[in-house]
Amino acid sequence: MKRIASIWLPSLAIERWAKGADSAPDSPVVLTVEGTHGLIIHAVTRAAAERGAQPGARLTDARALDPALIAVPADPEGDAALVEKLAAWAGRWSPLVEVDGADGLRLDVMGVAHLFGGERRLVGDVERRFAQLGLTVRVAMAPTAAAAWALARSPSPYPLPQGERDLLEQLAPLHVSALRLDPDTVRTLERLGLKTIGALAEMPRLALARRFRGGEDVVDALDRLTGRKPEPLTAAPADPPPRALLKLEEPATHPEAAAQALERLIPMLVRELERRRLGARRLSLTGYRVDGSIAVASVATAIPSREPKHLQRLLADKTAALNPEFGFDAFALTADWTEELGAAQESLVEEPSRTGELARLIDRLTVKLSPQRVRRPWPQQSHLPERASGWVSAVSSLRGASAAKQSSGAVDCFAPLAMTGSPQRLLDRPEAIDVIYATPEGLPRRFMWRRAVHDIARAEGPERIAPEWWRQPSSARLRDYYCVEDAQGRRYWIYREGLIGDGRGGAPNWFIHGLFG
Incomplete structure (x- = not known):
């Protein structure tokens, strides 16, 4: 039935x-x-x-x-x-x-x-x-x-x-x-x-x-x-992924079997990728043993690629670790993850593309150090500085993420002193500081951070950042950011959280969020 x-x-x-x-x-x-x-x-x-x-x-x-x-x-x-x-x-x-x-x-x-x-x-x-x-x-x-x-x-x-x-x-x-x-x-x-x-x-x-x-x-x-x-x-x-298959007449037991098979499989897979106009982002070499077990070696790339020498170099170290045990009788090279890659000219002169060279360097470092140790920053959809960027694996997929320039909410302060834009160093999390000010809504005059007192010689701001009401609770308070310079010429990025009488807590709290220079 x-x-x-x-x-x-x-x-x-x-x-x-x-x-x-x-x-x-x-x-x-x-x-x-x-x-x-x-x-x-x-x-x-x-x-x-x-x-x-x-x-x-x-x-x-x-x-x-x-x-x-x-x-x-x-x-x-x-x-x-x-x-x-x-x-x-x-x-x-x-x-x-x-x-x-x-x-x-x-x-x-x-x-x-x-x-x-x-x-x-x-x-x-x-x-x-x-x-x-x-x-x-x-x-x-x-x-x-x-x-x-x-x-x-x-x-x-x-x-x-x-x-x-x-x-x-x-x-x-x-x-x-x-x-x-x-x-x-x-x-x-x-x-x-x-x-x-x-x-x-x-x-x-x-x-x-x-x-x-x-x-x-x-x-x-x-x-x-x-x-x-x-x-x-x-x-x-x-729609099966691009794949190249090699069957052996006799089981191969020597350690170089996988590397030799890879040399024959790479050109076959590259031709299939070219036919489909695809570039590989992840490759897997599978060795099929005579006892029915398998051994797999995988690598990923930062950008789509079908360059034979680069792909073979990435997999070369991985294949050396494949143990034939009782012998391999077949190998398969599969592009598990692909993206569209049309024909393109990298340069008008015989010079390597900087983008391609950087991607190949990232790929080699990832193979040597593991994907968890090679990361890159990536903007997030948030106007709060600590949420505006994060870290992702250098070879991870960022498809669908916004490519817009991230905005941290910082102002261009002290432009004549080349202290513009976001601070060069953003603390992992804002640290509480004690601040002395003339009036509750006025500029800060002195603050204490890590047991050191800093007299403020110059201050510029505020730049107000509202809370993200769709993510944060209703009790979240707004922030007023200031760029300040102390008497020794050191520059800091501080903010006041909340306003007096805003109905969302007591007195405002002050925090330091970043350092300039």
């Missing part, structure tokens, strides 16, 4: 957003999309749902109930891209996986469940692995794709109907919207009193066909639900 599994991710959008958000877990956040008459709520956190926000409602109506709702733009394109990746990842359960809408997958699991110990254990494995990814799923299996879709979204937890009679019993109490009909047809059926699939199935087929002639075929939807009309799955076209 045919068996289709439907995987529904009911909280995909909000769970994906929560992975990269800095908001507190209990924040009343709603994700919004553009609607005909304003913003529409696309997804909500649990805190927002408790305050009355529901997907599909207008943001203005939800804020009428609770003005404290935090609205964040949704990313449907990013959600769809994630579902595509999950479809490829779900191949561990079935060779035939289809993307089902914006938040679901369909799998043909006929003849597969016994490999996992039965259907219930298969369902449990799906739940467990998605939970490890931080995603909530509902899973159902049925003889038809339409029935599996309906049951996955039903209140009943994980039903596993077998025959047609059992299937109809499970489906009968479900609302007619489980047939995936258009909203107008669903409203018409409700007005006719046909609110459940069971009530609709008891109606004469001829009467239903006549009543809904010219609109969506209700009879056709019922037939797809029960299997009278086939609904085959169409898997996404496979």
Whole structure:
């Protein structure tokens, strides 16, 4: 009997957003999309749902109930891209996986469940692995794709109907919207009193066909639900990564086998990369031993590359560590991670490109020292100085990150003294200081830091930075930054946190955040 599994991710959008958000877990956040008459709520956190926000409602109506709702733009394109990746990842359960809408997958699991110990254990494995990814799923299996879709979204937890009679019993109490009909047809059926699939199935087929002639075929939807009309799955076209394979006539046991195989595989892989107009960002050399085990060596690059000498040099040290044991009988070189790379001229004269040379140096250092030890700064989307930049691996993917120039909120102070822009040294975290000032809102006159007293000879500012209300609690206070110079000519970047009478605490606190020169 045919068996289709439907995987529904009911909280995909909000769970994906929560992975990269800095908001507190209990924040009343709603994700919004553009609607005909304003913003529409696309997804909500649990805190927002408790305050009355529901997907599909207008943001203005939800804020009428609770003005404290935090609205964040949704990313449907990013959600769809994630579902595509999950479809490829779900191949561990079935060779035939289809993307089902914006938040679901369909799998043909006929003849597969016994490999996992039965259907219930298969369902449990799906739940467990998605939970490890931080995603909530509902899973159902049925003889038809339409029935599996309906049951996955039903209140009943994980039903596993077998025959047609059992299937109809499970489906009968479900609302007619489980047939995936258009909203107008669903409203018409409700007005006719046909609110459940069971009530609709008891109606004469001829009467239903006549009543809904010219609109969506209700009879056709019922037939797809029960299997009278086939609904085959169409898997996404496979796009395997570029790969070069070398099979040996006799097992190779000498230590140089992997290095010699690499010399033959690199040109083969480069030709495939050129044909697809791709550049490799991560390469893996896999050695297949005669006893069925494998040995893998991997390297990553800072920018896309298909330069044979560079790629071979990166993998040369790694391949020397591959132990043949009882012997290798095959090798495969795979570009696990690729990016588009068209033909380009690096220079008008015979000089190496500085960008290419720097990238190759980063690649060699990463291979020698490990990716965790070779890092580079990268701007973040924040106007608070301590959050405006971070460190990432030099060979990590920065696709989709903003390339805009980071702004730390510093002012161009003491321009005649070449003390402009952000301080050359930013402390890992601001340190508290004691400050003496003439008036609460006036310029600082003296401060004590690390048991040393500094008399301020010059001061410039303030430059005000407001708190990030969408990330920080409502009690967060604004900052007023000053560039100051003491009597010895040393320059500092200090700020006052809060104002007197701002209702967010007591007296303002002072901190030192950076050093100039």
